[in-house]
Amino acid sequence: MTSGAVxxxxxxxxxxxxxxxxxxxxxxxxxxxxYGFADGVFRHDIRxxxxxxxxxxxxxxxxxxxxxxxxxAGSVRRAYAGHDRVVILSDMQTMSGCHADGVxxxxxxxxxxxxxxxxxxxxxxxx
Numbered sequence: 592m593t594s595g596a597v598x599x600x601x602x603x604x605x606x607x608x609x610x611x612x613x614x615x616x617x618x619x620x621x622x623x624x625x626y627g628f629a630d631g632v633f634r635h636d637i638r639x640x641x642x643x644x645x646x647x648x649x650x651x652x653x654x655x656x657x658x659x660x661x662x663x664a665g666s667v668r669r670a671y672a673g674h675d676r677v678v679i680l681s682d683m684q685t686m687s688g689c690h691a692d693g694v695x696x697x698x699x700x701x702x703x704x705x706x707x708x709x710x711x712x713x714x715x716x717x718x
Contacts, residue, residue, distance in 0.1 A: 606651060606654060607647065607651055608680075609680035609681065610647045610650040610651050611643070611644075611647045612680055613625050613650070613678075613680055614635075614637060614643050614646045614647045614650055615643050616678070617635075617637050618637050618641060618643050618646065624670070624672070624674065625637065625650075626666070626670045627650060627653055627654070627656070627657070628657065628661075628662065628663070628666035628670070629654075629655075629657050629658040629659050629660050629661065629662065629666075630657055630658025630659070630660040630662055631657035631658055631662075631666070631669070632657060632666045632669045632670045633653060633656055633657050634670070635649075635650050635653065661681060663679060663681060667679070
């Protein structure tokens, strides 16, 4: 999601949080391929020694380049090239049914993370 903050005290959007984690992983990890996805996918190459924050901004500037959907399974199938693991950061509002395929079987064992804050409701007025 490109709008709305991850918490009441933040101005960081879910897409910025996901981009920061993905860019940091790609910039500091070994042999990491970073892709953005929506209705399609785009590869986001990061040059060695690049600023993580500047790359996060560059990644976020590409939002909308391949649509605005959340086609997780189709995106994994298009980008998967024998990787030993796949990490997905998303609002997890994926399309399925007649609009898309399920995520199971799209690649190897996958780790997913939701980028939206979950609010816990307790006593009156607390969140």
